[in-house]
Amino acid sequence: xxxxxxxxxxxxxxxxxxxxxxxxxxxxxxxxxxxxxxxxxxxxxxxxxxxxxxxxxxxxxxxxxxxxxxxxxxxxxxxxxxxxxxxxxxxxxxxxxxxxxxxxxxxxxxxxxxxxxxxxxxxxxxxxxxxxxxxxxxxxxxxxxxxxxxxxxxxxxxxxxxxxxxxxxxxxxxxxxxxxxxxxxxxxxxxxxxxxxxxxxxxxxxxxxxxxxxxxxxxxxxxxxxxxxxxxxxxxxxxxxxxxxxxxxxxxxxxxxxxxxxxxxxxxxxxxxxxxxxxxxxxxxxxxxxxxxxxxxxxxxxxxxxxxxxxxxxxxxxxxxxxxxxxxxxxxxxxxxxxxxxxxxxxxxxxxxxxxxxxxxxxxxxxxxxxxxxxxxxxxxxxxxxxxxxxxxxxxxxxxxxxxxxxxxxxxxxxxxxxxxxxxxxxxxxxxxxxxxxxxxxx
Numbered sequence: 001x002x003x004x005x006x007x008x009x010x011x012x013x014x015x016x017x018x019x020x021x022x023x024x025x026x027x028x029x030x031x032x033x034x035x036x037x038x039x040x041x042x043x044x045x046x047x048x049x050x051x052x053x054x055x056x057x058x059x060x061x062x063x064x065x066x067x068x069x070x071x072x073x074x075x076x077x078x079x080x081x082x083x084x085x086x087x088x089x090x091x092x093x094x095x096x097x098x099x100x101x102x103x104x105x106x107x108x109x110x111x112x113x114x115x116x117x118x119x120x121x122x123x124x125x126x127x128x129x130x131x132x133x134x135x136x137x138x139x140x141x142x143x144x145x146x147x148x149x150x151x152x153x154x155x156x157x158x159x160x161x162x163x164x165x166x167x168x169x170x171x172x173x174x175x176x177x178x179x180x181x182x183x184x185x186x187x188x189x190x191x192x193x194x195x196x197x198x199x200x201x202x203x204x205x206x207x208x209x210x211x212x213x214x215x216x217x218x219x220x221x222x223x224x225x226x227x228x229x230x231x232x233x234x235x236x237x238x239x240x241x242x243x244x245x246x247x248x249x250x251x252x253x254x255x256x257x258x259x260x261x262x263x264x265x266x267x268x269x270x271x272x273x274x275x276x277x278x279x280x281x282x283x284x285x286x287x288x289x290x291x292x293x294x295x296x297x298x299x300x301x302x303x304x305x306x307x308x309x310x311x312x313x314x315x316x317x318x319x320x321x322x323x324x325x326x327x328x329x330x331x332x333x334x335x336x337x338x339x340x341x342x343x344x345x346x347x348x349x350x351x352x353x354x355x356x357x358x359x360x361x362x363x364x365x366x367x368x369x370x371x372x373x374x375x376x377x378x379x380x381x382x383x384x385x386x387x388x389x390x391x392x393x394x395x396x397x398x399x400x401x402x403x404x405x406x407x408x409x410x411x412x413x414x415x416x417x418x419x420x421x422x423x424x425x426x427x428x429x430x431x432x433x434x435x436x437x438x439x440x441x442x443x
Contacts, residue, residue, distance in 0.1 A: 019383055022214040023397055026221060028230045029202025031391065034217045035209035035383050043210030044380045045117040046106040047125070048388040050205070051198040053178075054100040054171040054239060054321070060190045062142065062178015065098040067191050067199075069138045071105065072096075075127040080134070083120055090116065100172055101321045102392035108381065111211040118224035125199055126228055135188045143184065146177050154255035158433045165249040166266055166429045169240045170322060200231035207388045209380040242268065242323060251431040261434040262311075262331045263342045268427040269326040272318040272403075274395055280318035281406040282418035283326055288365045289357055289415060290314035290349075291328070295364075298330070301348040308336050308344045321393040326422050338432045353419060357412030369407050 020036040053064045074080040087094040092109030107117045150156045160175050167173030177183070206225065208217045245268065272280040291298050291314025302309035311331040318324055328349070332341035376382060390400045 019209075019377055021387070021397065021401075024214070024218060026201065026226050028226060028228060029200075030204050030206060030221070030225050030228075032206045032217065032221050033208070033387050033391065033397070034212060034214045035207070035380065035387065036212065036214075037209060037377075037380050037383070038211050041111045041211045042108060042380070043111045043114050043208060043212055044106060044108050044384045045114060045121070046104055046207040046209075046384050046388055047121050048102050048104045048205040048207065048392045049199060050102060050203050050237065050392050051194075052099050052101045052103055053174065053176040055198070055237065056171065056174070056194070058171075060182060060186060060194075061174045062176075062183040063186055063190050063194050064103055065177050066138070066142055066183070066186055067194050068096050068098045068103055068105075069142060070130055070134060070191055070195075071124055071128060073134045073138070074129050075123050076129060077123055077127070078120065083124065086116070086120065092117075098176055100176060102389065104388055104392075106381075106384070114208065114212065114217075115220050115224065118220050122224040122228055125201065125204070125225075128195060128199075130188060130192065132188055135186075135191065139183070139186060142177070143180070146180055146183060150175070150177065151180070154253065154257050155433065157255070158251075158253040158431060161251055161253060162264070162266065162429050162431050165251060166268070166325060168242060168245065170242050171239055172320075172322065197231070197235065200234065201225055201228045202230035203234055205388060205391050207384040209384040237321075239322060245427045248425045249429045251429065253431065253433050254436045255433075256435060258433055258435045260310075260331060261338055261432065262329060263338050263345065263430070263432055264327060264329040265342075265345070265428055265430040266325040266327040267422050267424065268323050269316065269422050270318070271320045271322060271324045272390075272393075272395060272399070274399055277318075277399060277403060277406045278409075278414070279418055279421075281403070282410050282414040283316050283318060283422065284407060285362070285365060285410045286415045286419050286422075287314045287316040287326065289361060290352065292365075295361065297352045298328070298345070298348055301351065302330060302344055306344065308333055308341065312345065312348075319389050319393060319395075338434060342430065342432075349419075349423065353416060353423075357415050359412060362410075362412055362415075366408055369404065373404055 022034045023032060025031050051064065053061070056063050072081065072083055074082065084094055087107050087109065090109050090113045092107055092113065094107040096103070096105040105121060109117060150160065163175070164173045206221060269283055270279045290296055291312065293299065298312035298314065302312045309330050310333050313329050314327065315329070316324070316326045328345055330341050330345045332338065387400055
């Protein structure tokens, strides 16, 4: 129903502590992280490029995601589509994803197939072969993907407009998939330029998790990735930043397909930074306290207390390179207007700030986090994702491994202080999603 982040998923909040983690760097600048897990003879192989949609040149939005699609075309040694066919023939699976800050390619295969995965991934790191036919075919695929995921979904269109209003200058205000008019205009040269600039070993992180040893991974990585030449003039990763925001922005998006109206507000918020994660940890706990589950403050006050809400939540994710957002959302109960819902949401937050954090609730959240640390170690893929996302935005292994301790150290006072700093309406975007007035009256 909603196109926004949900409250923090605890499994995504903490890295593994039970696994053995080793890292080293190849001579060409490629960083390698090995996460040992010998319980099953399988391995997850991931290559994370430290480039995403927010690194695109203005006017060519969507090229990072578009190139992700094109990476499954041919090379000098592989026919178009053969990469995935080979993986499947080995009994494995593969995929890729693009975000604002990174692009990642991954496979899960039997451990003794790791060398083959490295051979193919290293091949397409530098030897991708594209022509106008590839461009035309895949461009239609991306356009159709945007039609299905965005154009036909009022919640998704609403989210795009909110992001564009939230970020006045930063490229986080552009959609990862790109604006449709710019996607339609993408050229072969756009994709090749992006590929040749950013797809290089000195802009990549190799994560291998599973039934391997560091020595095995080092030998294979030196064999397959080691000969790939680095980009000597790799651009510095700088982006336009947000100017001081002086006034709240407000949006009303109406669409006949909206079945359930809601109000949502997002605030600019600090991200996790190398060696400085305290504020992000407090905001992570704040999202848990305010909006994760039926025992959360917003649920207790607005759903089970006054009955003004069918649903109320909070969301935050600090794993970004630049400033992120903290959000609040409320779905009003029947008969409650969106302005009244917004007023109720504001009232509940004010009451919470005045009363402070319930110590018992805070302890329950920290217990849940400790439990999640144990369960996290059961998935090699999740471990690889955890380290890949963090390292791709400039965090260190120490930052990843200290994150659970940062969360456990958060006090109720830290949570309230972080909330008061972030809840500044000058940095906020408040939006209503609703059906047209005439349609509402007939429902």
